[in-house]
Amino acid sequence: MSINKRFAHVVILMVLMVLMFIFIILNTGYSYRDEIISMGYGNPEVLRKYHTDKITNTFICPTGEFVQIVQTKGYHDGLVFAVVIKGNEIADVVILAHNESKDYGEHVTKQWFLDRLKLKTDELLNIAILSKEKENDVVAITGATITSQAVVVGVNDCIINYRRYLNEK
Amino acid sequence: MKNNVLKQGVLLIFLFVMLFTACGKTNEQARETDKNTNLILSGITDSDIEIPYVDILAKESEKKTVVSIPNGEEPEQVEIVGVSLEDILADYGIDFADFSLVRGIAGDGYEIDIPAEVFLNGGMYLIWEQDGKPLEPQQESVRIAVDGHRSMYWVSNLIELKFVFGAVEKDITKSGEKPGRIVFLDAASAMLEQHDITYYDAVDSGIEVKDLFSQYQITENKRAEIMAVDELSKTEELDLLNQGYFKMTGKDAPLFMSPELPKGLHIKEILSLVCGDTAFVSEQSLFAASDTISLADVADCVGLIADKYLITGADGYSVEVEKDVLITGELIMFETGRYAAGFDNDFSAYNVKDVLTIQAMDITETGKSD
Numbered sequence: 365m366s367i368n369k370r371f372a373h374v375v376i377l378m379v380l381m382v383l384m385f386i387f388i389i390l391n392t393g394y395s396y397r398d399e400i401i402s403m404g405y406g407n408p409e410v411l412r413k414y415h416t417d418k419i420t421n422t423f424i425c426p427t428g429e430f431v432q433i434v435q436t437k438g439y440h441d442g443l444v445f446a447v448v449i450k451g452n453e454i455a456d457v458v459i460l461a462h463n464e465s466k467d468y469g470e471h472v473t474k475q476w477f478l479d480r481l482k483l484k485t486d487e488l489l490n491i492a493i494l495s496k497e498k499e500n501d502v503v504a505i506t507g508a509t510i511t512s513q514a515v516v517v518g519v520n521d522c523i524i525n526y527r528r529y530l531n532e533k
Numbered sequence: 534m535k536n537n538v539l540k541q542g543v544l545l546i547f548l549f550v551m552l553f554t555a556c557g558k559t560n561e562q563a564r565e566t567d568k569n570t571n572l573i574l575s576g577i578t579d580s581d582i583e584i585p586y587v588d589i590l591a592k593e594s595e596k597k598t599v600v601s602i603p604n605g606e607e608p609e610q611v612e613i614v615g616v617s618l619e620d621i622l623a624d625y626g627i628d629f630a631d632f633s634l635v636r637g638i639a640g641d642g643y644e645i646d647i648p649a650e651v652f653l654n655g656g657m658y659l660i661w662e663q664d665g666k667p668l669e670p671q672q673e674s675v676r677i678a679v680d681g682h683r684s685m686y687w688v689s690n691l692i693e694l695k696f697v698f699g700a701v702e703k704d705i706t707k708s709g710e711k712p713g714r715i716v717f718l719d720a721a722s723a724m725l726e727q728h729d730i731t732y733y734d735a736v737d738s739g740i741e742v743k744d745l746f747s748q749y750q751i752t753e754n755k756r757a758e759i760m761a762v763d764e765l766s767k768t769e770e771l772d773l774l775n776q777g778y779f780k781m782t783g784k785d786a787p788l789f790m791s792p793e794l795p796k797g798l799h800i801k802e803i804l805s806l807v808c809g810d811t812a813f814v815s816e817q818s819l820f821a822a823s824d825t826i827s828l829a830d831v832a833d834c835v836g837l838i839a840d841k842y843l844i845t846g847a848d849g850y851s852v853e854v855e856k857d858v859l860i861t862g863e864l865i866m867f868e869t870g871r872y873a874a875g876f877d878n879d880f881s882a883y884n885v886k887d888v889l890t891i892q893a894m895d896i897t898e899t900g901k902s903d
Contacts, residue, residue: 439641465641468796476734478619485570493792494778495729495736503731 389443396421396433399446399460415524418518422525429455430526434518436510438462439469445515447522449485457481457519469511477505481519485490485527488520572659577627584621585672590661598660599680601687613678615660618652618694622873623833628655634697637677637688645797647679647686648768655680658896659691659734660672662827683765687795701776712811714892716749718803719817720847720872721889722781724748728789730780737783743775749811757808759789759800767800771808779803787815803837812837816864816872828862828874832891839893844874847887853894 400408408423421433429450436443440463448456459473466515480502491513492501504512571583594614602608604841619629635647659675661668668676672689679686722740732741757765777791785801804818812835819826842859855882858880865875
């Protein structure tokens with residue numbers, strides 16, 4: 365095989381690898397967008413300006429929802445969830461990935477817990493351990509206070525970020 | 534020039550290969566690092582003993598078949614590979630029999646007390662294989678196995694064993710004293726301040742344990758013996774019980790729980806709690822176990838034996854009944870959720886609505902008389 369052919373093969377290989385790398389990056393970026401589309405909020409626009417160390421993706425949807433992807437640590441690393449805010453309410457919280465313990469933090473995906481987070485954004489949320497006493501109290505999952513706290517802190521980060529977006533809009 | 538480009542291309546590919554290989558190595562190294570961390574044995578000496586997991590895993594292992602009893606299910610045989618905790622302790626010159634209690638603590642926060650009667654009767658193992666398979670990653674590095682006992686003692690991802698020396702002080706009933714009274718838990722709870730208790734997806738109702746103990750002067754004793762509907766028997770410190778709640782409605786009620794305590798210390802479907810001369814008995818748990826509840830059986834069950842009893846209702850109304858009459862009595866549950874002591878037609882004058890306590894008036898065996 366001549367040097368020219370070898371050179372051509374190497375270049376093709378390198379181009380393929382770069383393309384594959386770009387494909388992986390783009391595909392990862394689009395997965396959250398796809399997730400938001402599958403949630404019924406239309407094709408969102410990315411707002412990179414509002415990314416923080418924990419809020420890795422922010423989107424504004426055609427229907428007005430402000431969607432933020434939070435990556436944080438519960439009892440274990442790898443707790444990822446989407447927080448959907450519309451107007452002055454948390455419209456939805458969706459757990460996208462987690463490694464929480466079986467029969468403890470794993471209940472974080474249950475709708476009955478996620479529904480507790482659908483509150484007004486006028487105030488930050490508080491974690492409550494036994495029962496709800498104030499409007500913005502979120503009662504922790506039985507036996508999984510740390511996981512519950514991590515979600516509440518993540519949602520509060522999103523509320524603060526959303527306020528910043530509203531101020532700068 | 535072309536040669537240089539070729540070299541650069543090959544170098545680039547080599548770097549990619551190295552990068553992927555390095556990623557693989559990193560995972561392996563991380564796994565190895567996890568295994569290099571230590572199991573902590575506390576409470577034995579002034580300072581904790583730390584045993585590297587690799588040392589435990591390197592020990593000569595036993596393979597045996599033991600019995601695990603899952604909650605509410607039939608006992609099942611489990612094949613384990615591991616080492617006896619007794620052997621590990623012997624390496625440090627420690628006698629397993631010196632302890633009254635071992636608390637198993639998992640990496641995810643689960644904790645449970647394993648009493649001596651459990652770990653001395655059957656044997657306790659630290660295992661790393663179960664039913665021919667290595668433990669799941671979240672269960673590593675070792676798991677407790679206790680032969681012939683409930684699976685709640687099988688703590689996975691074990692990070693610490695906390696030991697308590699000496700025999701547990703048997704002050705549950707002082708010097709073999711029998712309880713002098715039964716307090717019906719549901720009726721007693723209904724008379725105390727109710728608290729909303731969120732339990733998973735439900736908001737139930739319950740009381741603070743300290744309110745109950747205060748109402749019935751449970752102060753002198755240090756421990757209580759608790760029996761659950763599924764025959765779980767557990768001795769618990771009063772200090773710990775006083776931190777928590779009895780959730781009296783909804784799933785798993787009566788449930789001892791506290792948001793501050795690990796879930797492993799919660800106790801579901803409590804049937805009785807005996808402390809000093811008082812035996813709290815749950816009416817709803819009695820009816821969960823049987824359709825017909827004989828008052829004499831309830832008294833026998835907690836060791837309340839007398840020739841004469843005083844039965845008192847929540848409104849303060851009380852009647853004295855002879856032993857022979859008590860035998861004809863039953864606990865009756867109404868659709869409203871209230872309970873009464875009911876006697877057959879010959880003794881219907883002894884019926885007591887909202888029965889709260891049964892007190893021994895003249896104890897025939899050991900114990901105090903009224």
